[in-house]
Amino acid sequence: MKARLMIISILLVVFSLLVAGCQPAAENTEGVKSPEDLTIALVYGIQGDAFYITMEKGARARAEELGVQFIADGPSKWDPAVQTPIIDAMLAKGIDALIAVPNDPQAMIAPLQRAYESGIPVLTTDQYIGDGDYDNGSVTFPLSVIASNNFEGGKIACEALIDEIGGEGMIYILTSTANVPSDIARRDGCIAAIDAVEGVTLAGVDYTESSAPIATTQTQAMLEKEPDLDAIFGANLFSAQGAAAAIKSAGLEGVVKIASFDAPEQAIVDLRNNVIDMVIAQQPALIGELAVQYAYDALMGNTDGIPAQVNTPFVVITRENVDTEEAQNAIYKSE
Amino acid sequence: MKIFKLKQKTQSIKMDALDGGEELESGSFEKKNNFATKTLLLVGKYWVFVFFILLLTGFSTAKGFLSLNNFQAVLANNAMLLVLAIGQTFVIITGGIDLSTGWVMGLASVVASIIMRQFPIESNLALVIFCGFSTAVVVGLIAGAVNGMVISQLKVPPFIATLGMYGIARGFGYILSGGPPVSVNHPGIGHFANGYLIYIHPSVGFSLFTLPEGLTGMDLRQTTTLIPFLIIYFVIILVVSHWLLSKARFGQHVYAVGGNIRAALRAGIPVNSILKKVYILSGIMAGIAGFLYVMRYSGGVAAAGDALNLNSVAAVVVGGASLMGGEGTLIGTLIGTLIIAFIQNGLIIVGVDPFYQYVAVGVIIIIAVLIDQLKKQVVK
Numbered sequence: 257m258k259a260r261l262m263i264i265s266i267l268l269v270v271f272s273l274l275v276a277g278c279q280p281a282a283e284n285t286e287g288v289k290s291p292e293d294l295t296i297a298l299v300y301g302i303q304g305d306a307f308y309i310t311m312e313k314g315a316r317a318r319a320e321e322l323g324v325q326f327i328a329d330g331p332s333k334w335d336p337a338v339q340t341p342i343i344d345a346m347l348a349k350g351i352d353a354l355i356a357v358p359n360d361p362q363a364m365i366a367p368l369q370r371a372y373e374s375g376i377p378v379l380t381t382d383q384y385i386g387d388g389d390y391d392n393g394s395v396t397f398p399l400s401v402i403a404s405n406n407f408e409g410g411k412i413a414c415e416a417l418i419d420e421i422g423g424e425g426m427i428y429i430l431t432s433t434a435n436v437p438s439d440i441a442r443r444d445g446c447i448a449a450i451d452a453v454e455g456v457t458l459a460g461v462d463y464t465e466s467s468a469p470i471a472t473t474q475t476q477a478m479l480e481k482e483p484d485l486d487a488i489f490g491a492n493l494f495s496a497q498g499a500a501a502a503i504k505s506a507g508l509e510g511v512v513k514i515a516s517f518d519a520p521e522q523a524i525v526d527l528r529n530n531v532i533d534m535v536i537a538q539q540p541a542l543i544g545e546l547a548v549q550y551a552y553d554a555l556m557g558n559t560d561g562i563p564a565q566v567n568t569p570f571v572v573i574t575r576e577n578v579d580t581e582e583a584q585n586a587i588y589k590s591e
Numbered sequence: 592m593k594i595f596k597l598k599q600k601t602q603s604i605k606m607d608a609l610d611g612g613e614e615l616e617s618g619s620f621e622k623k624n625n626f627a628t629k630t631l632l633l634v635g636k637y638w639v640f641v642f643f644i645l646l647l648t649g650f651s652t653a654k655g656f657l658s659l660n661n662f663q664a665v666l667a668n669n670a671m672l673l674v675l676a677i678g679q680t681f682v683i684i685t686g687g688i689d690l691s692t693g694w695v696m697g698l699a700s701v702v703a704s705i706i707m708r709q710f711p712i713e714s715n716l717a718l719v720i721f722c723g724f725s726t727a728v729v730v731g732l733i734a735g736a737v738n739g740m741v742i743s744q745l746k747v748p749p750f751i752a753t754l755g756m757y758g759i760a761r762g763f764g765y766i767l768s769g770g771p772p773v774s775v776n777h778p779g780i781g782h783f784a785n786g787y788l789i790y791i792h793p794s795v796g797f798s799l800f801t802l803p804e805g806l807t808g809m810d811l812r813q814t815t816t817l818i819p820f821l822i823i824y825f826v827i828i829l830v831v832s833h834w835l836l837s838k839a840r841f842g843q844h845v846y847a848v849g850g851n852i853r854a855a856l857r858a859g860i861p862v863n864s865i866l867k868k869v870y871i872l873s874g875i876m877a878g879i880a881g882f883l884y885v886m887r888y889s890g891g892v893a894a895a896g897d898a899l900n901l902n903s904v905a906a907v908v909v910g911g912a913s914l915m916g917g918e919g920t921l922i923g924t925l926i927g928t929l930i931i932a933f934i935q936n937g938l939i940i941v942g943v944d945p946f947y948q949y950v951a952v953g954v955i956i957i958i959a960v961l962i963d964q965l966k967k968q969v970v971k
Contacts, residue, residue, distance in 0.1 A: 304770025434946070462945045467898035468888050473668045473932070477939035480655030480664075493772070497888050504785040505664065507814050522772040522890060529776070531889070590771045 291323040294353070296551045297346045298544070299339065300330035301357035301382060306520040306588035307540050308357065311381065313589060314541030315355065318548040326548070327351070336363035343367045347374055353551035355544075357382045365395055372397045377554040381547045382540075390564040399554055402546050402566040404538040406438040409570050410445025410491070413515045413536040416572050417487045420513045420533065424455035425486030428478050430495035432466045442491040442517055459485055464495045471498020472505075479506055487513040490532075493523050500531040519573060520588045527575060535573040537586035542568050628969055635966035639911050639959070643926050643933075650937035660816075661936065667819035669932040671696070671880040671887075673925065674825065675896065675903040676910075677832045678876030680924045681869045683907050684836075685849040686916025687742065687749035689873045691756035692880075693900025695734040698764040699881030700891030703727040704773035707885070712777055719777055720886075727882035728875055734760055735874020739867030753870075757900075764893030774890035784886035788818035821883065828879065833921045845869060849916030905952065906931055909959045918963075930955065 298315050300308035312328045319326035329346070331338035336359040346354060347370065354371045358364035358380055365385045372378045378398045386395030417427060427450055431443045443461060450458050459482045464471040471494060479485060479502065488503075490496025496516030503512045509530060516523050519537035526532045550562045571586040578584075634641075650656045675692050682689045707723040734756055741752040782801070791797040792814045836842035844865045847855040855862055877896070884895045910927025912919025934951050 304765055306771045460939070460942065462939065465898045466894065468892075468895070469668065469671055469884070470898050470935075472887075473665070473935055474939055474945075476664045476668055477661075477936040480658065480661045480936075481653070481940045481942065483655070494892075497772075501781075501785055501887050502664075502668070504781065505667065505787075505816075505819060507787075507790070507816055520771045522774045525774045525776055526889070529778075529889070531781075588771075590769055 291552075292325070294552075294555055295325040295327060295349070295351045296353045296355065296548055296555075297349075297351040298326070298328040298381075298547070299343050299346060299354065299356045300328060301359060302334045303330050303332050306590040307382075307518065307538070309590055310588040311357075311540035311544040313544065315544030315548045317541075318545040319552075322548070322552050324548075324552060330357070331359065334359055336360040336367075339364065340367045343371060347371055347376075351376065353377045353379075353555055355379045355381055355547040355551055358385045359383075361385050361388075369397060377551055377559075379547050379551055381543050388565070399559065400547075400550055400562050400564055400566060402543050402550070402568065404543075404570060405567045406441035407445040407448070408567065409517065409536055409538065410442035410447075410489070411449045412445075412570050412572060413442070413517060413534075414446035414449035414489055416534055416536070417489060417513055417515050418449060418453055418456050421456075421486040423453060426457050426459045426482055426484060427487045427489060428459040428475070428482070428485055428499075429461045429489050429491065430464050430471050430474065430499055431461065431491035432464055432495060434463055439491045446489050446491075464492075464498060466492060466494045468494045468498035468501065471495045472501045473498075475499040475502035476505070479503075479508075485512055487515070490514060490516045492517055493520060496523070496532050497526065500526065504531070518588070519571075519586055521590060524573070524578065524587055527573065527578060530575075533574070537571045537573055537583075537588075539568050539571065539586055540588060541585065631969050632966065635962055635969070636911070638962055639909065639923060639926050639930070642955075643930055646930060646933055646937070650933065650941065653937065653940045656937060656940050661940075663817070663819055663822060665929070665932050665936050666825070667821040669928055670821040670825040671883050671896070672899045672902055672906065672932070673928050674828055674876050674880040674883065675899055676906040676924045676928050677828060677921060678873030679903045679907045680910070680912060680919055680921055681832075681836065681845055682749070682873050683849075683904070683912045683914060684845050684916060684919045685866060685869050686852070686914075687866070687869070688753065688904065688914070689738065689870065690750065690753040690900065690904075691734065691738065691760055692753075692873055692877045692903055693896030693898075694757050694760040694764060694893075695731055695874055695877035696881040696884065696896030696899070697891070697893045698734065698760040698767075699727040699730040699878040700884045700895045701764050701768045701773055701881075701893055702730045702891070703882055703885050704775050704891035705767060707775045707777070708773065710777070714777065716777060716779055720780070720783065723775070723885060724879075724882050727878040727885070729878070731874040731876070731878020731881065732871055733874070734877070735871040736867070738874065739870035742870060743863040743866040761893060768891070768893050770893070772888075772890045772892040775885060776889070780886060781889050783820055784883055786820055787816040788820065788823065789816070791815040791817070821887070824883065828876075829921060829925065836921055841865070841868070846917060849918075851917070902931060902952075905956050908963075909955055911959070911963070913963050914960075927959075 296319055298312060316326050329342050331342060339359045353376055356368060368378050368385060379400050380398050381402045384401040387393040388401060390396050390398050429443055429446055431439045450456050459478055462474040488499045490499055493516055496514055499514055503509060514532040515534045516532045517536050519535045523535045527535050553562060571582055573583045655661060679689055703723040703726045706726045707719050710719045738753055738756050741747045742749050789799060844860050847860055848862050848865050852862060885891050906928040907924050909930055910923030931952055935948050938948050
């Protein structure tokens with residue numbers, strides 16, 4: 257008995273020594289640094305945008321939890337020529353992982369490839385490079401793209417609007433410009449939702465150039481054409497605000513329902529003031545958190561659990577749920 | 592004086608500019624008496640009115656287009672563009688251009704919103720509005736004064752000087768706001784730009800300033816609304832500006848500077864001071880437009896006037912003003928703005944693909960300039 261006990265205890269000691277002693281040793285042979293020496297960098301899409309400010313916040317919070325260093329920067333305008341030197345500067349600083357919001361699906365391939373070839377994991381958030389399929393597509397070196405599916409978002413928005421107007425009526429779509437893929441996807445998602453329900457028709461689609469006064473002009477004209485309009489989907493805040501002014505002027509506040517895509521604080525203020533009726537929020541903070549987590553996992557050698565594509569869910573914020581924790585977390589913070 | 596050389600080449604009007612702008616406008620070419628020339632000149636002068644009538648007639652078949660509701664709404668919706676275009680008219684008559692007006696409008700809206708936010712929600716609304724309005728006007732005035740100084744004293748061509756201000760105003764707009772809109776949450780403020788003077792409901796009767804109480808849902812669709820507040824503001828600004836341009840000495844000087852700057856100098860007109868004042872006026876108009884934006888959309892944003900910036904130039908040119916200076920009226924600008932406005936409005940009501948609006952407005956701008964040039968050739 258004694259001999260057995262001793263053998264077991266010796267084995268236990270050896271095993272615990274193995275567990276305690278060998279793990280760091282094994283890591284060191286792979287050249288992996290300890291967390292506090294690791295730096296994860298985020299190069300976001302454009303400065304001063306509440307969406308990216310919130311993404312950075314989420315990313316920074318997760319980095320703090322994980323005990324890694326975190327730095328973030330981004331271009332002053334949406335332009336791959338401005339974003340590329342920022343990425344190069346990050347690489348020169350000797351970062352260990354790169355999360356980027358590429359400003360162009362084609363033009364940003366080369367700069368990100370440089371990062372990948374310098375031996376660091378690359379992830380993209382909100383936007384993708386190549387065709388967005390990192391498994392079998394034209395570009396496969398990034399680990400993952402973490403973004404909301406704008407088509408899905410447009411669909412969710414208009415399904416919520418259709419619910420609100422009781423399953424029948426006419427919906428008008430205002431989107432920013434015809435050359436922003438995310439806005440076009442929102443438009444198409446909304447149209448898909450309208451097509452799916454009998455009794456709901458599309459009044460028309462107009463492009464507001466992200467200008468509230470133009471959206472007002474368009475909505476007012478549409479009200480002349482279709483006096484029985486029931487709801488409006490604004491694919492961005494300015495479209496929704498502009499539509500709201502026309503609705504207010506026509507004295508139809510509350511009669512014509514308005515949904516706004518994206519949730520900067522102004523949208524929530526407008527929601528509380530009955531200017532608009534629902535806000536479809538992406539979850540930039542969640543996107544940032546996930547990106548940092550996956551970058552960290554990759555640095556720790558656990559790439560198995562990282563999906564090549566993650567579609568983050570949307571939150572539909574209404575006056576009823578605006579004070580819930582889920583809704584509050586989804587609001588984009590501008591500072 | 593280098594920068595004015597170009598203008599001299601294009602002068603068709605000589606010393607009679609000294610006698611003031613009125614003459615430039617109408618009757619300075621009577622020497623050519625032949626009928627064809629006269630007719631051409633008349634067409635050149637009034638085509639924009641004729642075109643406007645034709646445009647309205649063309650759209651009149653569309654349901655809802657020819658209605659009081661639509662007309663007053665189009666006027667109200669374009670109040671900001673009209674205000675910018677008024678300032679732009681003065682500038683263009685002097686032979687200049689103000690490319691910064693839309694972004695100065697945005698900057699003014701942001702600064703005014705920041706100031707208005709300092710007041711607690713329960714503050715006296717009149718005080719908040721007064722402070723916001725003054726702030727917006729001062730911001731516009733400063734931007735305009737810088738433009739005017741750089742153009743009149745430092746002799747930087749207006750195109751470049753105001754392009755510089757475009758960047759500066761845009762930059763400060765984003766710096767101060769951080770990017771997203773700056774919201775103003777005082778309850779009731781939006782009503783001053785979205786409300787009407789008179790509300791009529793078939794069963795409840797009528798009320799002034801606000802909706803009759805107790806109306807909801809389908810009742811709201813029955814309500815007739817008359818005279819949007821925005822039209823009232825706009826008409827006041829238009830009347831004062833029209834007086835300034837066509838009746839006051841200042842207006843005569845503006846035409847004289849644009850018609851022939853050398854002659855104006857020789858006649859003892861303070862050319863530099865007139866140029867400065869014209870850009871200040873344009874800046875103030877941009878400030879007012881920015882404030883109207885704050886009231887209408889409950890907040891300011893740096894890009895508030897981006898889409899209106901070049902439309903203000905287009906409206907003035909379509910309205911018959913010459914980019915070479917010396918010609919243009921505010922009535923023309925009003926019609927020019929309405930042409931652009933009704934094209935946007937009418938094409939939506941008819942249900943035409945939205946992209947055709949851009950083409951339509953573009954074609955009309957070119958026609959306007961062509962007619963302006965034809966007119967000059969006929970005169971020669």
